[in-house]
Amino acid sequence: MLVLASASPRRQELLRNAGIPFTVQPADIDEEPLPGELPKDCAERLAREKAQTVSRSRPADYVLGADTIVVIDEVILGKPSDAQDAARMLRLLSGRTHAVITGVCLVGRNAFEKMTSETTLVTMNGLSDDEIRDYVATGEPMDKAGAYAIQGMASRWIPRIEGDYSNVVGLPVARVYAILRELRAI
Numbered sequence: 001m002l003v004l005a006s007a008s009p010r011r012q013e014l015l016r017n018a019g020i021p022f023t024v025q026p027a028d029i030d031e032e033p034l035p036g037e038l039p040k041d042c043a044e045r046l047a048r049e050k051a052q053t054v055s056r057s058r059p060a061d062y063v064l065g066a067d068t069i070v071v072i073d074e075v076i077l078g079k080p081s082d083a084q085d086a087a088r089m090l091r092l093l094s095g096r097t098h099a100v101i102t103g104v105c106l107v108g109r110n111a112f113e114k115m116t117s118e119t120t121l122v123t124m125n126g127l128s129d130d131e132i133r134d135y136v137a138t139g140e141p142m143d144k145a146g147a148y149a150i151q152g153m154a155s156r157w158i159p160r161i162e163g164d165y166s167n168v169v170g171l172p173v174a175r176v177y178a179i180l181r182e183l184r185a186i
Contacts, residue, residue, distance in 0.1 A: 001021075001061045002020065002063075002180065003054055003058050003062070003063045004023070004024050004025070005025060005027040005050040005054040005063050005065040006065070007026035008066075010149075010151070010169050011171045014169060015171070018177060020173075020176070020177065025057070025058065026054075027053040029049045029053055031046055031067065032078075033076050039076050039099070040117055040119070042069060042103075043067050043117055044067075044103035047066050047102075047105040047117075048107075048113075048115060050065030050105070051064060051105040051106065051113075052107055055108070059109070060109065061108065062107070062112075062183070064105070064106050065105045065107075066102055066104050066170065066171050067103050068100060068170050069100070070098055070100055070146025071098060071099045072092050072096065073092075075092075077089050077092070077146045077147070079143055079147075080144075083136050083142075085147070086147040087133070089148075090135065090141070090148065093147075093148070094124060094125075095126035097121055097123040098146070099119050099120070099121055099122075100119070100121075103117045104116050104171070104172065104176060106176075106179055106183075112183075114183075118167040120164050121161065121162040122160075123159060123161070124148075124154075127157060131157075135153060149169075150165070150168045150169060151169050
């Protein structure tokens with residue numbers, strides 16, 4: 001059995017759409033970056049912590065942990081704390097290219113652990129103050145790393161990505177599937 005250590009509706013939808021059977025048991029961990037931690041290391045550490053936390057109560061299952069972060073100028077943008085923070089993040093991303101990094105960790109029987117990550121570059125058009133204000137007012141940015149959802153209203157501002165689209169949504173599905181297939185876990 002595959003257990004997704006995440007409450008993210010986007011990750012759940014991505015797995016369902018790919019036909020990968022799973023159950024959900026969210027991990028409750030502190031998702032703050034450590035002082036001086038590099039972005040890729042942070043995403044991988046958080047994915048590992050999520051998977052290991054849930055695996056303790058599910059030793060017979062494979063547990064999938066994932067964490068997605070947005071990075072610009074080597075600064076990690078997590079989920080905004082409030083509307084002002086969301087607007088600040090969107091101003092940072094406006095008219096620029098940033099990286100979306102998802103750390104993925106699969107743990108399972110006999111101390112099995114597979115860690116990987118995916119990076120996708122996302123280019124966002126320049127946003128006006130009115131566009132940022134109106135978007136933040138929708139509430140869509142509030143539970144999203146970097147304060148936007150590529151699969152939602154923000155799609156109108158993203159003319160180009162380089163890499164895996166599903167990674168930007170929250171899970172590099174093709175990479176996860178390849179790992180599960182290699183393990184014969186699906």
